[in-house]
Amino acid sequence: MSSSLKGVIWQLTRRPLRNDARQIILDRILNGEIPAGSRIIESVLAAELGISRTPMREALLELKHYGFLRSDLARGFMVLPLTVREVEELYPIIWHLEKLAMQITGLEKLQQQTSTLRELNLMLKEVKDDPNRALELDSKWHQHLTASCTNKKLLKMIREMTHLIRRYEYAYMWNKDLVLRSFQEHANITDTIASGDLDKALELIEQHWSIGMASLKQRMQQNIRQ
Template identity: 25%
Template sequence: MTRDGAPDAYALILDAIDRGKYPPGARLVETELAERFGVSRTPIREALGRLETQGVVAHDGRRGLVVASLDHNQLGELYEVRAVVEGLAARLAARHAAPEEQALLRRLVEDSRRMTHDAEALRDNNRRFHRQLHLASHNRYLNTMLDGIRRSMALLTLTSLADPTRGAETVEEHDAIARAVETRDEDAADAAARLHISRAYETRLKMEAER
């Protein structure tokens, strides 16, 4: 919601893309989006312009605006950068996280243990875990970078958590990150976060190869 209580068209469109409602290559038509989200065309147009500037949507000739896509090389570049910044976020969280933030990360890990066979619920929990880890870094500039990475991740059509073995692995990897944050072990937090992203990338490559 915006400050005046109106629906946030930007957030609604980005979330729909992130959840696969509009996969890469899907057309984004102002009138259809306005009807779907119950807002006027003006905020939809402004949101699409903002998303185009950020590289989430692109013009495709006569088709108009479509959801952008990432090729194989871009995927690798995205995960390479993500591993570095997620590692830094975990390192700074180990340094700065308040006890309450540590407790929230722990609760999210324990909640996720009941979700290993529900990819959608685990995906939502995974987002919350990483978002809280990022906030616990207490670094606004890093969080701005992570926001950009989250937008790019929305362009991936499949969640690695759809892999039948990935759910349980993710829980244990999150547990390792949370433990390192709790014990203020910055090196361990950095390493655990980088390993987590590396394994997610490996799973995604496997899933793409099997498609």
């Protein structure tokens, strides 16, 4: 085999897929290799990863959508900070709001949602290597959990908090083991509601968010030490 052909094959085998490019950039943001406040030079990063400018821009735009980046005409894409402190501040708020919405909804109406909750959760279990889809289904599961709450202002607050943690949840959904764990925790919560134990369900929903918070903090702290 000629050296030139070997070079072409090497380039093809080393070139990451579009999803891989997003994951590589996300990992570099989370571990601080691309520091908060730094500018991303698309052409340089695209050449480094062995992809064209189009999939590179698509990856960056998606990360912007989830709150990891911002962009402006003058400076292009910039990295926004991700902090353990923000995780610690946001997650307890959302689990207390969600618990309050469940209490207002009441056991009977919550039980009416169990079939939909199970259906969404089974769909989440089947997601493979697609954090966008996993996040979409996870979000829908939580929305349906409180869909019958009559306090519209409370639901609005939950939506706002969900938007604030979206970028952290997106990072969470890249880990297939964590997605599977979320599936199991959702299933336990749904089964507990179906069995008629609201107090236990409230305890489990707090544990669910608390475990997610701890997993994110652990990953971020490990990346900082590396």
